[in-house]
Amino acid sequence: MKIFVTGATGYAGSRVSAALSRAGHRVLGLALDASSEAAQALSRSEVTPVQGDFSRPETWRGHLDGVDAVVHLLLDMGDPLGSDQRLFAELTAAQERDGRRRHLVYTTGISSYGRTGLPLMDENTPGNPDGPLAFRFQLEKELAATGLSHTIVRPGFMYGGAATTSMTGQWFAAAEAGKPVFHGDTDKRWSWVHVDDLARAYVRILDNPAAVDGETFVIADDQRLRALDLQTSAVRAAGCTAEISLETAEAGGMMQMAADQDELVSSAKARRLLGWTPHHASFTDGADIHYRAWKAAQPVERPV
Structure with a gap:
């Protein structure tokens, strides 16, 4: 299968692209700069980096030709709603041009639920329409209405590897600076998933995409630990003995505010239909x- 991956040089995207390549697929990875180190790392994983700017579809539209599937692993913070709507439009237009049905694996996340007050959420939980990331559920509905072949993935909080955009990476960095900070409710608990376990879920989906057309999967492990306890273990692993200071979620910005509640999910459906286990x-x-x-992935400062 030939697969086009957006966000391929990103944290999850790089691991998912490599896993798909190892599974025998021919993978094209969208990169803002195909000569960058991140793009070269894709090449070392036998993924072909192709240059393009996701916010400008004319720069990557041609790469849709001949592909069987598209994996979307990018959140355009500049226009998160419009950019994904343009992706749906581009895939619809490509299908109208050549009659080829490309299966879109579309990624959102469990923070899209917002504050539901439920002890455990799954694929059928509607989510809070007033949540900061509720627009992502709106996009899921818009995707379903397009008639495109698709599967939706809602990952838990990711960890492992370079942890580039993982909360754990932020915790490690703050620990090294000697200023660990926890934002928001100290009792909140989140569901997590190792980035490579997440990548295996995409491989499972694309083993037989027709079998999961129109399905949504929550992908997370079974742990129910407090976020503060995870941060404490991260801070101590980094060698920091300082006390973790407490601040409001608002002080941490939009993403901290979006996740300032229990976000515990069940992946029973993925286990049942995909045979996936962490x-x-x-x-x-x-x-x-x-x-x-995480430390090994940090840029090395070289003397001038």
Whole structure:
């Protein structure tokens, strides 16, 4: 299968692209700069980097020719609603041009639920329409209305590897600076998933996309730990003994505000229909290993 991946040089995108390539697919990875180190890393994973700016469809439209599937792993913070709507329009137009049905694996996330007050959420939980990321559920509905072949993935909080955009990476960085801060409700609990376990879910979906056309999957492990306890283990793994200071979610910005509640989910459907199970039990099982992986991914300062 030939697959086009947006956000391929990003945290999740790089691991998903590599996993799809290892599964035997021919993978094209969209990169803002195809000569960058991140793009070259794709090449080392036998993924073909192709240059384009997701916010400008004319720069990547041609790469849709001949592909069987598109994996969307990018959130355009400049225009998160409009950019994804343009993706749907481009795929619809491509299908009208050549009659080829491309299967879109569309990624949102469990923070899209917002504050529901429920002890456990799954694919049927409607979510809070007033949540900061509720527009992502709106996009899911718009995608379903297009008639495009698709599967929706809602990952839990990601950890592992470079942790570039993971909350754990932020915790490690703050620990190294000697200023660890926790934002918001100290009792909130989140569902997590190792980035490589998440990548395996995409591989499972694209093993037989027709079998999961129109389906939504929550992908997370079974742990129910407090976020503050995970941060404590991250801070200590980084060698920081300072006390974690507490601040409001508002002080941490939009993403902290969006996640300032319990976000616990069940992946029973993914286990049942995809045969997916997490290989990594919990971040706390190997916080020191995850810290070293994050540290190894940091840019090395070289003398001038």
